[in-house]
Amino acid sequence: MNRKRALISDVFKVKKRRNGTEKFGAVDDGDGRVDVKSTLEFLMTLFPRKLFNDTLPPIVLKHQLYSIHNDKTLVDKEVNKLQESGELLTFQLGFDSEAFGLVFAADYKAKVLAGEEGRATRTTVEKFLEKVVSSCTDLSFSKDKMLREFLFTDPEITQLVKSGVLTVRDAGSWWLSIPNSGKFTKYFIQGRKAVLGMVKKAKYNEVLRAELEERRTPSQVKFPMKYHVHDIIGAELVESIPTTSGTLLRFADS
Amino acid sequence: MLGFLSARQAGLDDPLRLRRAESTRRVLSLKLNPDRDVERIHGNGINAIDIDAAEGRYMLSGGADGVIVIYDLDNHSGKQQYTCKAVRTVGSRHVHRFSVESVQWYPYDTGMFVSSSFDKTMKVWDTETLKPAEVFEFEGNVYSHHLSPIARKHSLIAVGTKNPKIQLCDLKSGSRIHVLQGHRAEVLSVRWSPRYEYILATASADSKVNVWDVRRASGSLFTLDQHNGEKSKASSQAVNTAHNGRVNGLCFTSDGLFLLTTGTDDRMRLWNSANGENTLVNYGKVCNESRKRLQFTVSRGCSPEFVFVPCGSSVAVYALHTGKLVTMLRGHYNNVDCCEFHPDYQGAASLPAGNPAFQDNWSSDED
Numbered sequence: 001m002n003r004k005r006a007l008i009s010d011v012f013k014v015k016k017r018r019n020g021t022e023k024f025g026a027v028d029d030g031d032g033r034v035d036v037k038s039t040l041e042f043l044m045t046l047f048p049r050k051l052f053n054d055t056l057p058p059i060v061l062k063h064q065l066y067s068i069h070n071d072k073t074l075v076d077k078e079v080n081k082l083q084e085s086g087e088l089l090t091f092q093l094g095f096d097s098e099a100f101g102l103v104f105a106a107d108y109k110a111k112v113l114a115g116e117e118g119r120a121t122r123t124t125v126e127k128f129l130e131k132v133v134s135s136c137t138d139l140s141f142s143k144d145k146m147l148r149e150f151l152f153t154d155p156e157i158t159q160l161v162k163s164g165v166l167t168v169r170d171a172g173s174w175w176l177s178i179p180n181s182g183k184f185t186k187y188f189i190q191g192r193k194a195v196l197g198m199v200k201k202a203k204y205n206e207v208l209r210a211e212l213e214e215r216r217t218p219s220q221v222k223f224p225m226k227y228h229v230h231d232i233i234g235a236e237l238v239e240s241i242p243t244t245s246g247t248l249l250r251f252a253d254s
Numbered sequence: 255m256l257g258f259l260s261a262r263q264a265g266l267d268d269p270l271r272l273r274r275a276e277s278t279r280r281v282l283s284l285k286l287n288p289d290r291d292v293e294r295i296h297g298n299g300i301n302a303i304d305i306d307a308a309e310g311r312y313m314l315s316g317g318a319d320g321v322i323v324i325y326d327l328d329n330h331s332g333k334q335q336y337t338c339k340a341v342r343t344v345g346s347r348h349v350h351r352f353s354v355e356s357v358q359w360y361p362y363d364t365g366m367f368v369s370s371s372f373d374k375t376m377k378v379w380d381t382e383t384l385k386p387a388e389v390f391e392f393e394g395n396v397y398s399h400h401l402s403p404i405a406r407k408h409s410l411i412a413v414g415t416k417n418p419k420i421q422l423c424d425l426k427s428g429s430r431i432h433v434l435q436g437h438r439a440e441v442l443s444v445r446w447s448p449r450y451e452y453i454l455a456t457a458s459a460d461s462k463v464n465v466w467d468v469r470r471a472s473g474s475l476f477t478l479d480q481h482n483g484e485k486s487k488a489s490s491q492a493v494n495t496a497h498n499g500r501v502n503g504l505c506f507t508s509d510g511l512f513l514l515t516t517g518t519d520d521r522m523r524l525w526n527s528a529n530g531e532n533t534l535v536n537y538g539k540v541c542n543e544s545r546k547r548l549q550f551t552v553s554r555g556c557s558p559e560f561v562f563v564p565c566g567s568s569v570a571v572y573a574l575h576t577g578k579l580v581t582m583l584r585g586h587y588n589n590v591d592c593c594e595f596h597p598d599y600q601g602a603a604s605l606p607a608g609n610p611a612f613q614d615n616w617s618s619d620e621d
Binding site for chain 2 (some may be wrong): 066070071072073074075076236
């Protein structure tokens, strides 16, 4: 019923509870432990592999998790744990300093190696994946780190940048990146703008979530609607309000 | 709740437990109080309020028109419907010329209060005669000042102005030679720690928050770094910044162990005040467009502590350590500028900017 108070002890009952009330369409997982891994897997299924001809591993944004689980701090902690155990990789996507992309490490390695088939830079990239990606969980690398700790030479670094695994951040430091992810970023930003536009154009700037997900995707939106809906809710670009006919999304203008 | 009461009666529980449980229950059921209201004196917005620490009875408010008003919060009329009367209003001769930015009662009694304003002065007032006992002049607009609530060995007022240097004015001698250097842009908020009388935190428009020990001759103790030293997360090679924009709100928790900061990057962060570590509690988007100091407050005496932050025209209540949004208190017609927590009644008084300026008392629904 009043699930939002589930984490606060019953002593602080503010209203008398009635027995056997239904949930009015608002779904919430009331269990204490937050299972981030299965949520990640669910979100990965929403990612359209065919759009990129299977060259990209499925990417999920960290704030999409916030739209499913209530407690942001717990989600952050779980993601950090998965990162430290080496299962998950985080990337700085570039269009927003707070938007982090998450990819399963196994998927990432498989796709990168598949993309490097038959290219001259393949050995360097393999070396990079084994040494650096498996051991260190950083988002970015600086020049002396690469030279000293991981013993890469300058021409090797150039090869890594050419193959797309590293992107230039500023002179002497690089972000870890996904090769061929430029298309993803472009389609993502386009799609986000289009979906937000749909919410803005609606009367009173609000749309029922179920209705938005049912709508025909406009031509600019290449990803499935659900992917974008999770994104805009998690990034707090729209407010999610529980109502008797389901969740309502209202454009947050501030 | 009856379980708590009977345990207290039988001596099984510490008395503090019952008080804390009741406080928390009342904070969770905060609603706009339809019976209590505060008299409207200010013509324009209200920028700062303070409730005195000694009795919790008098409230000071400083307005955008330069007027300062003292209200009596107690209800002696015997009726439930009550309007808090303004006890004194500062007269027109001594009043500030431009808007009053912060006000604070003298921490030990209500005989004196200090107000600072955009007319580049800070005045120390005698409450009896309502005349300024001392006037400190500065070179730039004064954004915020603070007197230490626990100081026994010093009576310094820390002042944050448009100048990047923080001035410490001494109440006893009137001297202002002590200056803290370290910021590069205007200082938007200053706050003394409620735990150690020499520790001061300052927030500035250059995105940095410094923590100082005023006894130390050389620079600040440390600067708060939002990435906790991990350069990899920063989008540019920036020096330690607490926020990605101007930092305009500072608040210590009542035990002084944690410090909350808000910035114009729409984030609020919780820091461990002993070592400056970011506790990485995620409050989500905390809308913040203020160009001046933002006054927000933390509850005192509740079991999960709550933060009350003005957010547009309502007050957002977050749980301190988990970061969850508990509720939004709606009731004002215009933007809310500041809010203050009253520990005895578990109410929060919040003040809007813009006209009409009236104050709402929020209290638990049984009040």
